[in-house]
Amino acid sequence: MRRPVIGFVCDVTAVAGHPTHLVVEKYISAVVAGSDAQAILLPGLISDIDGKPLPQSVDYTEILDLVDGIFLPGSPSNVAPALYGRPPEDQVLPADPNRDALSIGLIRAAFEAGVPMLGVCRGCQEMNVAFGGTLHPKLHEVGALELDHRYKKDLPIPEQYAPVHQVALEPGGQFSGWVGGDTTWRVNSLHEQGVDRLAPGLVVEARAPDGVVEAFRHGAAKTFTTAIQWHPEWRFGEDALSSAIFREFGLAARARMAIRRAS
Numbered sequence: 001m002r003r004p005v006i007g008f009v010c011d012v013t014a015v016a017g018h019p020t021h022l023v024v025e026k027y028i029s030a031v032v033a034g035s036d037a038q039a040i041l042l043p044g045l046i047s048d049i050d051g052k053p054l055p056q057s058v059d060y061t062e063i064l065d066l067v068d069g070i071f072l073p074g075s076p077s078n079v080a081p082a083l084y085g086r087p088p089e090d091q092v093l094p095a096d097p098n099r100d101a102l103s104i105g106l107i108r109a110a111f112e113a114g115v116p117m118l119g120v121c122r123g124c125q126e127m128n129v130a131f132g133g134t135l136h137p138k139l140h141e142v143g144a145l146e147l148d149h150r151y152k153k154d155l156p157i158p159e160q161y162a163p164v165h166q167v168a169l170e171p172g173g174q175f176s177g178w179v180g181g182d183t184t185w186r187v188n189s190l191h192e193q194g195v196d197r198l199a200p201g202l203v204v205e206a207r208a209p210d211g212v213v214e215a216f217r218h219g220a221a222k223t224f225t226t227a228i229q230w231h232p233e234w235r236f237g238e239d240a241l242s243s244a245i246f247r248e249f250g251l252a253a254r255a256r257m258a259i260r261r262a263s
């Protein structure tokens with residue numbers, strides 16, 4: 001049986017001095033197994049020899065014609081502040097202009113075309129920015145927030161991705177519905193930036209105890225258009241909400257596949 005094809009937005013980062021397109025494996029394996037899908041990688045914009053993005057026009061339709069869904073993974077890099085109306089000095093390094101140049105336009109085009117989308121961590125932040133929202137460049141410097149959302153770099157990786165705080169799931173929301181009506185969940189947290197102003201049209205699905213938006217969907221989307229600030233891909237099969245997120249994304253992609261193959 002054919003599986004839907006999910007296009008993964010790549011980071012562009014230096015490996016042994018060369019600009020390299022990459023996606024961390026855990027995202028691919030969660031989508032392949034949890035959404036029952038085939039994965040293809042979508043390069044960010046290509047660079048010149050010094051790693052600067054070359055000016056190019058991107059034909060988003062050409063990309064969207066190849067896929068049944070778009071996945072925007074997490075990354076250590078940060079969205080350029082200019083994309084959400086802040087000065088260049090607010091850039092927290094590392095940056096990834098090649099990824100920004102693909103992802104922001106691709107999110108808007110996928111929304112218009114009704115292509116399912118799932119964003120995680122940086123992908124969540126990109127989706128908020130692409131729809132017109134803003135980010136806190138440094139959440140830990142926002143005075144009123146009681147949580148430190150950053151990860152502890154010195155811990156072994158499994159401990160970095162262990163649940164560390166609760167989120168409140170919106171009563172009556174999709175996430176709550178996927179877990180039998182529960183309205184609290186425990187999640188991991190590995191981010192320095194986060195949603196400041198939520199973009200118009202986005203509907204909150206989960207919030208941290210300090211009020212930070214932890215998950216949303218687009219209320220006017222034709223299909224699954226959802227983003228999560230925590231990392232549901234990490235051992236997704238051990239967590240009912242994470243499993244549901246990948247299952248529902250896969251179902252939406254399968255529905256798109258039926259339309260795409262029929263046309």
Ligand SMILES: N[C@@H](CCC(=O)NCCCC(=O)O)C(=O)O
Pocket residue numbers: 024073074075076077078120121122123190191192193194231
């Ligand atoms: N840089 C942003 C985004 C954080 C993020 O996506 N982290 C993922 C790290 C590695 C991974 O698990 O893929 C921020 O700090 O807010």
